[in-house]
Amino acid sequence: MITEFIGVTSEKVKNVVEKELVRRFADSIGDLHPIYIDEETGKNSRYGKNIAPVTFPRVFRSGEVDGLNLPNKGLIHGEQIYHYNRPLFVGEEVYCYSKIEDYFEKEGSTGKMGFLKMKRYGEDTEGNIIFTEESIIIITETVRRSMNV
Amino acid sequence: MTHLKELVQGETIKMTLEPVTRMDLIKYSGASGDFNPIHTIDEEAKKAGLPGIIAHGMWTMGNLSKLFTPYYEEGYIQDYSIRFAGMVFLNDVLTLNAQLVEQTDEALHFKVNVTNQHDKEVVKGKVKFTLY
Numbered sequence: 563m564i565t566e567f568i569g570v571t572s573e574k575v576k577n578v579v580e581k582e583l584v585r586r587f588a589d590s591i592g593d594l595h596p597i598y599i600d601e602e603t604g605k606n607s608r609y610g611k612n613i614a615p616v617t618f619p620r621v622f623r624s625g626e627v628d629g630l631n632l633p634n635k636g637l638i639h640g641e642q643i644y645h646y647n648r649p650l651f652v653g654e655e656v657y658c659y660s661k662i663e664d665y666f667e668k669e670g671s672t673g674k675m676g677f678l679k680m681k682r683y684g685e686d687t688e689g690n691i692i693f694t695e696e697s698i699i700i701i702t703e704t705v706r707r708s709m710n711v
Numbered sequence: 712m713t714h715l716k717e718l719v720q721g722e723t724i725k726m727t728l729e730p731v732t733r734m735d736l737i738k739y740s741g742a743s744g745d746f747n748p749i750h751t752i753d754e755e756a757k758k759a760g761l762p763g764i765i766a767h768g769m770w771t772m773g774n775l776s777k778l779f780t781p782y783y784e785e786g787y788i789q790d791y792s793i794r795f796a797g798m799v800f801l802n803d804v805l806t807l808n809a810q811l812v813e814q815t816d817e818a819l820h821f822k823v824n825v826t827n828q829h830d831k832e833v834v835k836g837k838v839k840f841t842l843y
Contacts (some may be wrong), residue, residue, distance in 0.1 A: 564738040583742070590735070590742035591773035592728065595780045608784055608843070615780075616788045620743050635747070635759070639768045643792040649783075 564630070564665045564678060571661040574685075579652050583621060584614045591615065591704035604652070612652035616644055620693045624682050630676075633709060638700040640677070646693045650684075656692060657685045659679030663696070673703030713780040715819060715840065723777050723810040730802045731766055739770040739805060766799035771825050771834050778809045778823075779840060784840040789818070793836035797827070804828040818842055 581599075587596040596603035597613055604612035650656070663679040682695040701709075718724070736750045745767055748755035756764045772793045779788055799805065806826050813820035819842065823834040 565771055583726070584744040586738075587773075590738040591770065591777065593733075593774070593777035593780055597780065597783045613783065613787075615773060616776045617769060620745070620773075635749075639795055641792070641794045642769065642772060644788070644790065646787065646789050649787045702778055 564662075567630050567662040568665055570627050570630070570663065572627050572659050574657045574659045575623050575625050577658055577684075579614050579618070579623045579650055579654050579656060581612070581652050584612070584618065584652050587618055587621060588615055588631060591617070595628075598652070609649065609651065613649040616646070617642075618650060619644070619682065619684055619693060622656060622658045622682070622684065624660040627660060627662055630662065631709070632699075632701075632706075633705055636668065636702065636705040636708075638702065639697065639701045641696075641698040643696040644693060645696075647688075647691060650692060655687055657687075657689075659683055670703075672688045674706070675703065676701035676706055684709055715779070715785050716842070718811045718814075718819070720811055720814055723808055725806055725808045726778060727804065727806045728774065730804050731799060733764065733801060734765065736766055736770065739767055739773075743767070743769060745769065754779055761798070763800055766803075768793075768795040768834065771795075771799055771805065773807075774805070775807045775823055775825050775834065776838075778807050779838065782840070784843075786819070786840050788838055789841040790837065790839035793823075793834050795833075797831055797833040799827065799833050804834075805833070816842070 585599045660682045663681045665678050667674050667676050678699045680697050684693045740746050749759050809821040809823045812822050819840040821838040824832050
C-alpha cells in the first residue's frame, strides 16, 4: 500500500544549478531574460549573480523513495506548489530530497483515484531550505491496478 | 509599466504566446528531463487515449511565471501554486494572465491563469510576489 510510504524521505542528492542548463530551461519556456543568462546583468543586480526561473527545480534530482515504484506512464499531474525563501542562484549547490507527504483515495467517475502528495526540499550547503516543490499526482484506477496497490 | 508596485488592485498583466509547436515541447522535454512521450510523439499520445500530443503542464506553468521576470529588482516569487485544469494541444494560442488581488507593504498577491483561444482556463493558481 502506498499509505505505508507516508512520511518516508529519500536520501539527499547534490545538484548544481548549471549555467547552461538554466539557459536551456529559460529558452524552453520562452523566458531568455538577461537576469538568467547574462553575467553582467547578474553582477549588476541586487543579487550580484544570475538567478534561475521559479520552476527550474523540476530538473533537479532527489533520491528515490525506496520501494515506491511509480509507473512512468499514466500518471496525471494535478497540482504543483512552490515555496521559496529566496531565489535560486546560478552556480550554487543544492541538496535535494523528497518526502511522501500524503496519500489518499477518492471515488471518481472512472473508479477510485489515488492522490499522492510528494514534496521535494532544496537546501543550501549549510542545510538552510531554499525552496520546497510539492507535486500532487493523480493515480487512476487503471494505473493503480497495474501497480497492484 | 516599469514597476510592479505601480499596479492598482484589480489590474491585470497579460501576454499572448505564439501558437504551441511540437518543437516547444521537444525543447522542454530536453531541458526539463521529462521525456514522457505523450508530449512529443503522436502515436504514444493516441495510445494513451488522447486526441494528440499535449503540452507538459509544467511547460505552461513555466511560461506563466515569465510575466514576473522583468521585476526581479523589486522582489521575487515566494509562493507559486498551480492547478492543472485543462489540456494544451498543438497550435493552441495561450494567454498568460496575472491579476493583482491584494497588496501589502510586504507582498503583492496575484490570481494567475493561462487561457486558450476558446477562453478556457488550462492552468490556474496564485502567486505571492514578496517585495524587498
